[in-house]
Amino acid sequence: MLSARRAAMVRPGSGVLRPLGSLVPDLALPDFSVVNEPILAYRKGSQERTQLEKALKEAASTVQDVPIVIGGQEIRTDDVRHQVMPHDHQKKLAKFYYADSKTVQKAISVAVESQKKWDRTSLADRLKIWEKAADLMAGPYRQTLNAATMLGQAKTVIQAEIDSAAELIDFIRLNAYYLKENAKYQPISEDLKITKNSMRYRGIDGFIAAVSPFNFTAIGGNLSYTPALMGNAVLWKPSDTALLSNYVIFKIMLEAGVPPGVVNFVPADGPVFGDTITSSPHLAGINFTGSVPTFNRLWTQVGQNINKYTNFPRLIGECGGKNYHFVHPSADVQSVVNGTIRSSFEFCGQKCSACSRMYVPESLWADIKKGLLQARDKLKVGDVADFSSFTSAVIDDKAFARIKSYIDHAKSSSNLEILGGGQYDDSKGYFIQPTIVLTKDPKDKIMTEEIFGPVLTIYVYKDQDVNQALELVGTSTQFALTGAVFAQDEKFLRYALEELKMTAGNFYINDKSTGSVVGQQPFGGGRMSGTNDKAGSPYYLQRWTSPQAIKETFVPLTEIDYPYMKE
Numbered sequence: 235m236l237s238a239r240r241a242a243m244v245r246p247g248s249g250v251l252r253p254l255g256s257l258v259p260d261l262a263l264p265d266f267s268v269v270n271e272p273i274l275a276y277r278k279g280s281q282e283r284t285q286l287e288k289a290l291k292e293a294a295s296t297v298q299d300v301p302i303v304i305g306g307q308e309i310r311t312d313d314v315r316h317q318v319m320p321h322d323h324q325k326k327l328a329k330f331y332y333a334d335s336k337t338v339q340k341a342i343s344v345a346v347e348s349q350k351k352w353d354r355t356s357l358a359d360r361l362k363i364w365e366k367a368a369d370l371m372a373g374p375y376r377q378t379l380n381a382a383t384m385l386g387q388a389k390t391v392i393q394a395e396i397d398s399a400a401e402l403i404d405f406i407r408l409n410a411y412y413l414k415e416n417a418k419y420q421p422i423s424e425d426l427k428i429t430k431n432s433m434r435y436r437g438i439d440g441f442i443a444a445v446s447p448f449n450f451t452a453i454g455g456n457l458s459y460t461p462a463l464m465g466n467a468v469l470w471k472p473s474d475t476a477l478l479s480n481y482v483i484f485k486i487m488l489e490a491g492v493p494p495g496v497v498n499f500v501p502a503d504g505p506v507f508g509d510t511i512t513s514s515p516h517l518a519g520i521n522f523t524g525s526v527p528t529f530n531r532l533w534t535q536v537g538q539n540i541n542k543y544t545n546f547p548r549l550i551g552e553c554g555g556k557n558y559h560f561v562h563p564s565a566d567v568q569s570v571v572n573g574t575i576r577s578s579f580e581f582c583g584q585k586c587s588a589c590s591r592m593y594v595p596e597s598l599w600a601d602i603k604k605g606l607l608q609a610r611d612k613l614k615v616g617d618v619a620d621f622s623s624f625t626s627a628v629i630d631d632k633a634f635a636r637i638k639s640y641i642d643h644a645k646s647s648s649n650l651e652i653l654g655g656g657q658y659d660d661s662k663g664y665f666i667q668p669t670i671v672l673t674k675d676p677k678d679k680i681m682t683e684e685i686f687g688p689v690l691t692i693y694v695y696k697d698q699d700v701n702q703a704l705e706l707v708g709t710s711t712q713f714a715l716t717g718a719v720f721a722q723d724e725k726f727l728r729y730a731l732e733e734l735k736m737t738a739g740n741f742y743i744n745d746k747s748t749g750s751v752v753g754q755q756p757f758g759g760g761r762m763s764g765t766n767d768k769a770g771s772p773y774y775l776q777r778w779t780s781p782q783a784i785k786e787t788f789v790p791l792t793e794i795d796y797p798y799m800k801e
């Protein structure tokens with residue numbers, strides 16, 4: 235009733251302006267629901283294990299040629315590079331080519347042109363492509379993806395399966411589902427005989443630069459293809475050390491039906507790529523995951539060029555962490571020990587969410603120390619194709635040198651004591667033993683800086699100082715990515731939940747700081763850990779659209795004056 239009255243006040247008169255009705259059709263999207271991709275078990279004799287072993291053999295025995303691909307055209311420059319196996323660095327896995335600035339510019343022109351047409355592809359058609367891609371990844375290409383991730387990024391079977399199979403497939407499926415659900419929102423139309431209000435999703439005119447890290451194959455797929463799903467065209471700069479797995483994704487998406495030019499595969503030297511994209515007027519957004527210094531540099535360059543751009547570029551960056559496990563005297567010791575070993579040492583601590591600092595009460599220290607050291611001694615560090623390995627090598631020589639420098643610091647500092655591990659050897663692969671350090675100083679650099687390797691440092695506090703120890707969590711580092719509290723004392727947990735609110739974008743209670751699942755624990759951190767756009771949630775998609783609100787009016791406007799003016 236009220237809405238009809240309001241409409242009449244604003245729009246007196248009668249008649250029909252355009253009898254044909256609305257030009258904006260109601261969205262006809264398929265109705266479907268999704269579940270997370272199951273993680274396969276790879277038991278001896280299983281089909282998936284046989285298939286994976288075959289894929290590993292194939293990938294290990296060839297050096298794959300990976301071109302730059304722009305608008306469907308394969309390009310090979312003179313600047314030739316190789317991706318090697320981190321656990322056996324004399325073995326080459328892929329040969330690839332760096333794009334120079336001119337080639338990056340060419341990719342920009344192609345993307346800008348492609349975006350215009352791609353943005354007109356209906357949402358329903360895009361959803362079909364994404365569904366097909368997820369099926370290809372879950373089925374025929376699952377072990378190709380896993381083998382490339384295992385050999386190229388030194389992941390064990392389970393670490394590859396949760397990344398390049400489950401998480402990647404989840405990103406593709408769930409993002410399609412979120413798009414369908416988000417698109418259901420339509421603005422209020424008070425009287426459809428008079429006006430209709432609609433909102434439609436558009437990409438952002440220009441191009442998106444997706445710059446991905448080495449450590450998760452799935453992140454590369456999400457950074458480049460979620461903007462594409464939303465109607466954007468993309469330049470994807472993969473990490474040199476995740477090149478092959480990322481190229482497999484690119485090929486699958488083409489096969490599924492993403493038209494050439496919508497996503498362009500552009501390996502390049504980081505700064506060359508960054509300098510070129512940030513100086514293009516067409517830059518519509520950067521979708522970055524990696525370290526804080528790289529994101530700072532890109533953000534600064536965008537700031538310096540701000541008067542050049544057609545749009546205000548969207549800047550999405552998920553960066554580093556200094557993730558913590560805080561243990562209360564009421565904690566369950568077994569959960570602490572097992573959760574910490576997995577969080578700190580799986581994939582050599584190279585998950586952005588890996589635990590690298592721990593706070594332990596004096597009363598539990600003896601038990602926790604014993605448990606951690608016993609578990610650590612059993613961890614097998616070796617070849618990824620050996621299914622009994624718990625973890626393998628770190629990614630490259632730079633990472634090896636950086637992590638080694640922290641271990642050497644621990645060896646030489648009087649505040650620090652290495653309790654277990656501390657050995658490293660890069661003669662065959664970049665191997666670093668899982669290392670446990672005890673610190674007397676809770677603010678030593680080993681407790682505050684991101685190491686991104688298998689180094690866990692522990693600070694033991696006096697039980698009566700638990701609240702002061704809790705304060706250290708938020709005041710020691712610039713990061714706020716993930717963190718966990720282990721306690722069974724409910725009053726303390728409630729207190730910690732408030733006190734630690736700003737210290738982590740992903741917060742765990744009685745669980746390890748790693749292992750977020752797409753759609754279950756949307757991911758991202760605050761402070762210098764990133765812009766916290768929550769990959770793996772419906773919110774993330776909204777960052778990649780520039781929606782258009784449309785009001786259609788069906789009756790003529792017959793007067794300028796309002797009725798009260800004539801009374």
Ligand code: NAD
Binds near residue numbers: 474506529552686
């Ligand atoms: P990195 O910053 O070295 O590289 C990331 C990407 O940026 C690579 O593709 C690299 O080539 C590129 N790059 C480097 N310099 C560039 C420049 N000037 N312009 C444009 N691109 C440039 O990071 P990395 O070693 O690949 O990844 C590890 C880091 O990523 C860690 O800090 C980790 O915590 C973080 N990470 C964060 C998340 C998260 O969700 N928060 C997830 C994974 C990794």
